[in-house]
Amino acid sequence: xxxxxxxxxxxxxxxxxxxxxxxxxxxxxxxxxxxxxxxxxxxxxxxxxxxxxxxxxxxxxxxxxxxxxxxxxxxxxxxxxxxxxxxxxxxxxxxxxxxxxxxxxxxxxxxxxxxxxxxxxxxxxxxxxxxxxxxxxxxxxxxxxxxxxxxxxxxxxxxxxxxxxxxxxxxxxxxxxxxxxxxxxxxxxxxxxxxxxxxxxxxxxxxxxxxxxxxxxxxxxxxxxxxxxxxxxxxxxxxxxxxxxxxxxxxxxxxxxxxxxxxxxxxxxxxxxxxxxxxxxxxxxxxxxxxxxxxxxxxxxxxxx
Amino acid sequence: xxxxxxxxxxxxxxxxxxxxxxxxxxxxxxxxxxxxxxxxxxxxxxxxxxxxxxxxxxxxxxxxxxxxxxxxxxxxxxxxxxxxxxxxxxxxxxxxxxxxxxxxxxxxxxxxxxxxxxxxxxxxxxxxxxxxxxxxxxxxxxxxxxxxxxxxxxxxxxxxxxxxxxxxxxxxxxxxxxxxxxxxxxxxxxxxxxxxxxxxxxxxxxxxxxxxxxxxxxxxxxxxxxxxxxxxxxxxxxxxxxxxxxxxxxxxxxxxxxxxxxxxxxxxxxxxxxxxxxxxxxxxxxxxxxxxxxxxxxxxxxxxxxxxxxxxxxxxxxxxxxxxxxxxxxxxxxxxxxxxxxxxxxxxxxxxxxxxxxxxxxxxxxxxxxxxxxxxxxxxxxxxxxxxxxxxxxxxxxxxxxxxxxxxxxxxxxxxxxxxxxxxxxxxxxxxxxxxxxxxxxxxxxxxxxxxxxxxxxxxxxxxxxxxxxxxxxxxxxxxxxxxxxxxxxxxxxxxxxxxxxxxxxxxxxxxxxxxxxxxxxxxxxxxxxxxxxxxxxxxxxxxxxxxxxxxxxxxxxxxxxxxxxxxxxxxxxxxxxxxxxxxxxxxxxxxxxxxxxxxxxxxxxxxxxxxxxxxxxxxxxxxxxxx
Numbered sequence: 001x002x003x004x005x006x007x008x009x010x011x012x013x014x015x016x017x018x019x020x021x022x023x024x025x026x027x028x029x030x031x032x033x034x035x036x037x038x039x040x041x042x043x044x045x046x047x048x049x050x051x052x053x054x055x056x057x058x059x060x061x062x063x064x065x066x067x068x069x070x071x072x073x074x075x076x077x078x079x080x081x082x083x084x085x086x087x088x089x090x091x092x093x094x095x096x097x098x099x100x101x102x103x104x105x106x107x108x109x110x111x112x113x114x115x116x117x118x119x120x121x122x123x124x125x126x127x128x129x130x131x132x133x134x135x136x137x138x139x140x141x142x143x144x145x146x147x148x149x150x151x152x153x154x155x156x157x158x159x160x161x162x163x164x165x166x167x168x169x170x171x172x173x174x175x176x177x178x179x180x181x182x183x184x185x186x187x188x189x190x191x192x193x194x195x196x197x198x199x200x201x202x203x204x205x206x207x208x209x210x211x212x213x214x215x216x217x218x219x220x221x222x223x224x225x226x227x228x229x230x231x232x233x234x235x236x237x238x239x240x241x242x243x244x245x246x247x248x249x250x251x252x253x254x255x256x257x258x259x260x261x262x263x264x265x266x267x268x269x270x271x272x273x274x275x276x277x278x279x280x281x282x283x284x285x286x287x288x289x290x291x292x293x294x295x296x297x298x299x300x301x302x303x304x305x
Numbered sequence: 306x307x308x309x310x311x312x313x314x315x316x317x318x319x320x321x322x323x324x325x326x327x328x329x330x331x332x333x334x335x336x337x338x339x340x341x342x343x344x345x346x347x348x349x350x351x352x353x354x355x356x357x358x359x360x361x362x363x364x365x366x367x368x369x370x371x372x373x374x375x376x377x378x379x380x381x382x383x384x385x386x387x388x389x390x391x392x393x394x395x396x397x398x399x400x401x402x403x404x405x406x407x408x409x410x411x412x413x414x415x416x417x418x419x420x421x422x423x424x425x426x427x428x429x430x431x432x433x434x435x436x437x438x439x440x441x442x443x444x445x446x447x448x449x450x451x452x453x454x455x456x457x458x459x460x461x462x463x464x465x466x467x468x469x470x471x472x473x474x475x476x477x478x479x480x481x482x483x484x485x486x487x488x489x490x491x492x493x494x495x496x497x498x499x500x501x502x503x504x505x506x507x508x509x510x511x512x513x514x515x516x517x518x519x520x521x522x523x524x525x526x527x528x529x530x531x532x533x534x535x536x537x538x539x540x541x542x543x544x545x546x547x548x549x550x551x552x553x554x555x556x557x558x559x560x561x562x563x564x565x566x567x568x569x570x571x572x573x574x575x576x577x578x579x580x581x582x583x584x585x586x587x588x589x590x591x592x593x594x595x596x597x598x599x600x601x602x603x604x605x606x607x608x609x610x611x612x613x614x615x616x617x618x619x620x621x622x623x624x625x626x627x628x629x630x631x632x633x634x635x636x637x638x639x640x641x642x643x644x645x646x647x648x649x650x651x652x653x654x655x656x657x658x659x660x661x662x663x664x665x666x667x668x669x670x671x672x673x674x675x676x677x678x679x680x681x682x683x684x685x686x687x688x689x690x691x692x693x694x695x696x697x698x699x700x701x702x703x704x705x706x707x708x709x710x711x712x713x714x715x716x717x718x719x720x721x722x723x724x725x726x727x728x729x730x731x732x733x734x735x736x737x738x739x740x741x742x743x744x745x746x747x748x749x750x751x752x753x754x755x756x757x758x759x760x761x762x763x764x765x766x767x768x769x770x771x772x773x774x775x776x777x778x779x780x781x782x783x784x785x786x787x788x789x790x791x792x793x794x795x796x797x798x799x800x801x802x803x804x805x806x807x808x809x810x811x812x813x814x815x816x817x818x819x820x821x822x823x824x825x826x827x828x829x830x831x832x833x834x835x836x837x838x839x840x841x842x843x844x845x846x847x848x849x850x851x852x853x854x855x856x857x858x859x860x861x862x863x864x865x866x867x868x869x870x871x872x873x874x875x876x877x878x879x880x881x882x883x884x885x886x887x888x889x890x891x892x893x894x895x896x897x898x899x900x901x902x903x904x905x906x907x908x909x910x911x912x913x914x915x916x917x918x919x920x921x922x923x924x925x926x927x928x929x930x931x932x933x
Contacts, residue, residue, distance in 0.1 A: 098339035098340055101337060101339070102336075102337040102338065102339065103339070106339075190339065192339055192340040192342065193342070194342070195342060196342045196343070196346065220339075223338075223339055228334065228336055230334065231333040231334065232333055232334045232335070232336050233333040233334065233335045233336070234336050234337075234338050234341055234344055235335065235336070235337050235338070236338060236339075236340060236341045237337050237338065237339060238339075238340070239341075241341055243341055243344060243345070244333060245344060245347070251347050254347060255343055255344065255347065258343050258346050259343055262343070
């Protein structure tokens with residue numbers, strides 16, 4: 001299959017990315033991370049930035065008592081300081097053939113999401129690692145940090161070659177960032193495997209991943225609701241397998257039912273493993289879906305640092 | 306193999322349609338999809354492999370062509386032909402539908418129905434390639450179906466054969482069947498009748514019928530083993546001369562030769578529905594008895610003769626129904642130059658006129674030609690230059706030749722004391738005392754040809770009678786006025802009266818009544834005919850319209866046209882009433898079409914079975930083995 005590449009103009013929407021500056025990524029759960037970043041968290045930390053006072057309790061370190069305040073108020077308070085974290089943002093993009101053909105909108109959408117997420121990671125001063133998954137999981141890029149790395153994110157997205165088969169089981173098994181790189185993991189894929197249940201089986205590997213995982217399932221509306229019927233000869237763009245069918249309206253309805261069942265099964269599997277799952281139909285407005293992604297529960301940050 | 310209807314083979318061109326459909330079949334739409342996994346979960350029967358798909362396309366094409374070919378072969382009637390040169394190629398069914406086929410077989414069926422059943426059963430065994438013709442005959446043959454291979458049409462025609470109350474005449478039927486049978490030989494003629502085609506006559510004479518080569522006859526004799534029939538085989542009626550409202554009837558009663566024992570028949574005569582008289586006749590088998598009787602009645606009354614015989618099997622010849630003929634007086638014209646010279650002829654004519662049977666118009670030569678229609682003309686002492694060929698005539702004392710009268714007047718009449726009689730039995734001389742006649746000859750004439758001399762004076766005929774060009778003529782070479790004793794005797798009026806009665810037309814004799822045999826073709830005018838016939842003891846009247854000028858008398862009874870003309874038609878056939886018997890009435894199915902080895906006959910069932918099998922195979926292929 002011919003590899004598909006994307007240019008910067010399609011992936012880099014400056015206006016949209018500018019709006020993203022007001023947003024930030026954050027972890028759902030408090031995690032003691034080694035690296036300290038510039039982004040504050042709801043928790044208190046050990047930085048020099050004052051955050052608040054709190055009554056002293058006996059179990060606390062007495063060194064934290066603000067003696068000056070005690071002298072003034074004759075009561076014991078402890079000073080609380082801001083905690084700023086630095087975590088990893090792992091973005092894995094499915095580069096199998098099904099992401100590019102027959103609907104290139106899926107590829108563009110996935111790359112735009114990846115760029116946007118990468119941008120948010122970079123402006124949050126997190127370390128951003130980019131992956132491609134297909135038959136296998138690629139080695140991650142060197143963790144990127146700082147706004148200046150946006151071009152490298154774009155280069156990565158532009159350089160991805162779409163094509164080949166999908167092996168979700170093997171890709172997800174191999175995709176295992178080290179524990180030191182704990183963070184948020186975004187998987188951008190259509191989750192089409194060789195079998196219907198392959199994706200569900202593969203998702204169980206995500207439970208072991210060091211971070212909070214978000215599956216963003218990208219699909220085209222015609223994949224949900226085929227726009228053809230009658231005598232057709234289908235060809236799988238990945239396996240090149242052909243199959244002749246006489247598709248009746250009743251068959252189309254059954255196909256749609258099966259596709260929706262597939263989506264709901266993926267969603268249920270993710271939910272059972274506390275993994276976020278986002279359905280992303282390419283014809284829906286990108287901005288709305290992206291904001292929806294950010295505002296889903298506490299998965300992602302909603303305020304500026 | 307042979308196609309009986311090869312003209313249907315052009316339908317094979319319809320095979321172009323599946324060929325074109327196969328060659329230019331719609332290619333399936335190719336669609337690239339991200340994954341097939343969801344399509345694979347659809348019903349398995351909606352999926353098939355490529356090789357099966359290709360195989361099915363080819364098999365479908367072949368089966369379609371095969372089915373079409375088989376269907377066309379069925380229409381074209383493909384048969385397996387036997388090449389035996391002696392095998393019959395044509396069957397001619399010669400079916401008797403005459404009156405005698407209406408005899409009941411004892412089980413409520415007529416012989417005609419029995420014959421049709423037998424023919425149907427036999428036709429079912431006839432191979433399809435054998436052509437069959439159907440000829441029904443009564444008094445004349447009718448080709449109901451020329452040679453055909455279409456059995457359904459033939460059976461339909463056979464079913465439509467109805468009994469006709471007519472005598473049969475098989476000679477013309479044989480002639481017609483030979484004509485058709487000779488078209489494609491060898492041919493067998495199936496003759497279904499109650500009497501064989503080539504039977505000897507009662508006198509032992511050969512019927513004279515012959516068959517060409519390679520044509521044989523198979524008799525399907527339908528006669529019953531025992532049958533008794535007494536019937537009326539002849540009938541005639543006429544007004545009694547010189548008697549008003551009185552008729553003379555002659556009828557002949559016969560018993561069939563094959564009757565088992567003598568019978569006593571009772572002939573009942575009724576006039577106008579009122580019993581008039583009856584006779585009982587003892588009849589031996591084969592005996593014919595003639596009966597003459599007189600009856601009183603008036604014109605237009607219905608005379609009905611009914612013959613009752615115990616055990617009689619054939620009713621159609623037991624009744625005769627006629628309207629009593631009209632007895633209108635004869636209208637004659639008397640042309641005489643000068644009546645005063647000879648009053649005796651007038652006296653004689655007046656005497657005859659008084660009986661009410663004659664009406665007379667009198668006139669001189671200046672009245673000729675006549676302005677009125679008359680039945681006869683009397684030329685007395687004068688002859689027209691142009692002879693009236695459409696009128697019967699009496700010529701008295703001819704002055705010279707005219708037309709058929711080759712006469713010359715004698716300048717000196719010759720008296721004779723007596724005359725010699727040429728033919729004393731002639732109707733003209735009925736009750737005439739020829740021995741006491743003395744006449745004076747006034748003319749000589751030539752009595753050559755059809756004129757018969759009745760009186761001879763010396764060597765010369767002085768009274769002759771005969772027929773010239775269909776019209777009767779009485780020629781008298783004497784003058785009544787100059788004869789010595791003749792005018793004063795009763796013989797002269799009788800002679801004049803007899804001559805008038807004799808010369809008038811036969812229709813006049815029968816009172817305008819047309820008596821025919823059933824099956825006769827008569828020229829009549831009008832729009833419809835009213836039939837009066839006896840059915841189950843009741844007189845029924847039916848009105849039968851007709852369009853052409855020739856009408857076939859196909860019913861028994863009396864008929865009357867809408868313009869008043871009357872007549873009657875009856876079978877009156879001694880042959881038809883002489884019902885035969887047959888010892889062995891069993892008719893078997895022919896075996897000469899059976900084939901001991903190999904296929905023979907139509908392959909329609911095989912081909913239709915093939916079509917059915919193909920349909921089943923195709924259905925199995927495309928529904929059992931999955932369809933896309």
